[in-house]
Amino acid sequence: MENNFLISLLLLIPLIGGFIVIILPKNNLNFIRYFGLFISAAAFVVSMLIFFGFNSAVSDFQFVEKYSWIKNLNISYTVGLDGMSLLLIVLTTFITPLTLISSWSSIQKKVKEFTFFMLMLEVGMLGVFASLDLFLFYIFWEAMLIPMYFIIGIWGGEKRIYATVKFFIYTMFGSLLMLVAIIWLAVYASSALGHFSTDLVELYTAAPTIATEIQNYMFLAFAFSFAIKVPLFPLHTWLPDAHVQAPTAGSVILAGVLLKMGTYGLVRFCLPLFPEASIHFAPLMSVLAIIGIIYGALVAMVQTDMKKLVAYSSVAHLGFVVLGIFAMTEESIQGAIIQMVNHGLSTGALFLLVGFIYERTHTREIADYGGIAKIVPIFSFALMFASLSSIGLPGLNGFIGEFLILLGTFKSPVLDSWWYAVFAASGVIFAAVYLLWMYQRVVFGEVKNQKLYELKDLNKREIFILVPIFVFVVWIGIYPGTFLNISKASTKKVVEQVITPDVLGIK
């Protein structure tokens, strides 16, 4: 089949493109920028080909490519997609070109290196979502740290070095733990399979047969690693630093896609590989998620820095996603998947907007603003739109995700208590409070700062970046079926993998 090379093509385009960027002449900034955009747009086109070639009725992996790689360990280059990963891959290819455009004004020095690292980051992210071999997954997962380290470290704010080292060390700890867990899992599974293997599909059948106690440890190792990435309370402390210090494009990628790797890992690996352990730890994970929701919202409320506020709102939003995953019903996992996409869109848009205004005023302090509604109407409207989407206003995307998650949590046989949903629902209210309050202080009221009168409204380029995001915000809000259908079959499969009759019997 000709389709069978598409995922590799998707990975190769930014990879090769990135290395071409390196040899481009250093001084022609615009050429580098357009070239970077061209590459990421090409990746988007390929992802669209995959999107339209995808059969959403099938729950198995599609577009699978398998090449033997390390023969003596049975490691192979295996990539493939199901509905869940497809949505996240499209999200990645969609967000990356937009962030590259957004960096055209904010990144003025070392453009070449920046474009290179962004493209490498894209390779890593796409690879993580497409890998069907744990070893390959790990390579992409780790390799992505290095570009992010440089993006925050070179182009970041004042405390960028502290932030980037913290980010690096935090995630490295988690991922090494995952490495040990991967090896451990593969060694254990080898007795069931008869050979050492890191192939995900093979492990799906072998791993659940591992003794419950061992499963618990393996689950914890994987979950710990993913939880750092998500980040789940109380492992979230790297996030505000990294987000605030990163350049706008870095923050958008970080919030938009990178964090999803953690939640994606939970639903792709933890649940199907260790069903018993997942059910065993579901209450714990859910409680942590709810603490994250409430804590993130409360901390966001008292922030004086807009970017920090948005960063903490991520902790809350990702809490919802984790809750949805561990409620383990079809609705809640569907909601979690769509909420991952939502968060990428709305938080991405918020970071972009904060970045846009920061470029103009060089301040992110809420107190420095006020009354800009009349001065920059388009910006004010866009901020309103993004905030409402993030809050979860019915008719916009956020509502769909949160609604499905809460619905699934109410019904969840695993959590088996409606208190989870009640507490989580309070997070929705908090979100409205901190975002609208921020909006009110920034946009309404009197103009206290005279400099604000010189503020220029969003230019065409900036509007061009935001419009596609907002289109999807409305699309998901009004007709989520387009996207829910894609992930439906694979979500159902995950739930079936976890909630087997005998597993429920054990509980």
Next chain:
Amino acid sequence: MELNINYIINSLGSLLPEVAVTLALVLIVIVDLIMGKNKSLLPYISIAGILVAGYFVIDQFGMNGFALAVDGGKGMIVVDSFGAFFKTIIVFTSIVVVLFSLSSKEIIENSDRHGEYYTLIFGMILGMFFMVSATDFILLYLAIELLSLSSYVLAGFAKNTMRNAEASLKYIIYGGVSSGIMLFGISIIFGITGSTNLYEINSLMQAPQFQGLVGLLAGILIFVGIGFKISAAPFHFWTPDVYEGAPITITAYLSIASKAAGFALLIRFIKITFIDSINLQGYWTLVNVIDWQSFLILISILTMTLGNFAALWQNNLKRMLAYSSIAHAGYLLLGLAVLSNQGIIAILIYFAVYAFMNLGAFFIVMLIANKIGSEDMDDYDGLGFTSPLIGVSLTIFLVSLTGLPPTAGFIGKLYIFFALVDANMIVVALIALANSVVSLYYYIRVVKHMYLTRPNSQTVAVVPNIANTVLLMVLLLPIVILGLYFSPLVELAKTSVALFGF
């Protein structure tokens, strides 16, 4: 024991690498005498000599047998793939170090003593070759002494700086004491068994005399001597000072070749002397004299933790790499502590990778030091942007030393973890893991200085010449390639794992 000259002559066929090294050594001394002040030929003779030795070493892959064996007895030397593997690493490192010496400022400045320099390097090579293949305590001790004496002098080669003299003196004192302790251990074993041959001692190990304190003492005393060579804690105290003070070529040499020889010796010593049986999964059961497993785990955890945490505070790059090499010795010891062939394979893979990345890191530190005369991290500010090749290469080497994919260092760590997990030593693996995270901090500190700190006015551009660029690529490309495709290396390690007799 009667030793007939015929035995020696018969064994010469198995000793060709050593013979080649000896001849090259003699040739260097003679050429140095004849040519007088002109020393420019010496490095090329050295390289030629090492290459010839290397040719014979490659030949030894797949061989299996004793050399210098007394009639019907066990030989003093074995020739096997395991030894050949380590000798290959030593040969490779030696060539690279000689090439380093060609452009090292410290070495060039002392060109009047180049004859001694290259002669002593060959002394080290000879010592290491014998260390790798000796199976007799007497020969083994002589080999260690030959290596040590040559390296004491080389550590102080640049003699015009204080730290150089300090390095040499400290090295001698520590080395002298630890080799004395080792000799004491050997004497105890000889006292009990009446033999100095590892294979013979192995068959006598079950004797009641060995039980209790005596066996324990003898084993540990001998370990002290080897531990000194591989700079395992708590015998590592010389390492930072010597590594910092010695000329950087010698530092690189000590940190790889000398350590490799030490490890080869340690593996041979423990496996041959103490082995009882090997089960189907490749795990060894050792004679119940010393609990080597616990002992090695303890030492290795101590070593890597000390090395990593001490490295955190270092500002001098050479000193930092010294501590990092201590930490790496810790990871390597874990491979042995597993007590299985799986673990030895991990060690072999790790060493092959370690040679490339550590040589690379030292090479770049040397190139920078040649230019700016400093190894201080603060002088590296902004270097990544003024000298892209140097910056990118050092970053890759350091990332590899940390053990992150997609570099070869990751493969080394992967196999160590793999061996540990396979042996169900999860807790130990977790400790090693935590250590890796610590090491990340100091390795990326260098990257931080090169890229994240804004360049100051004094930042200069370091541009290696073509020869050095080629050498750099020879060290760099395997790091990247092996990181993605490591099957051949693993296969080689697998075939090299068997010691003669097992």
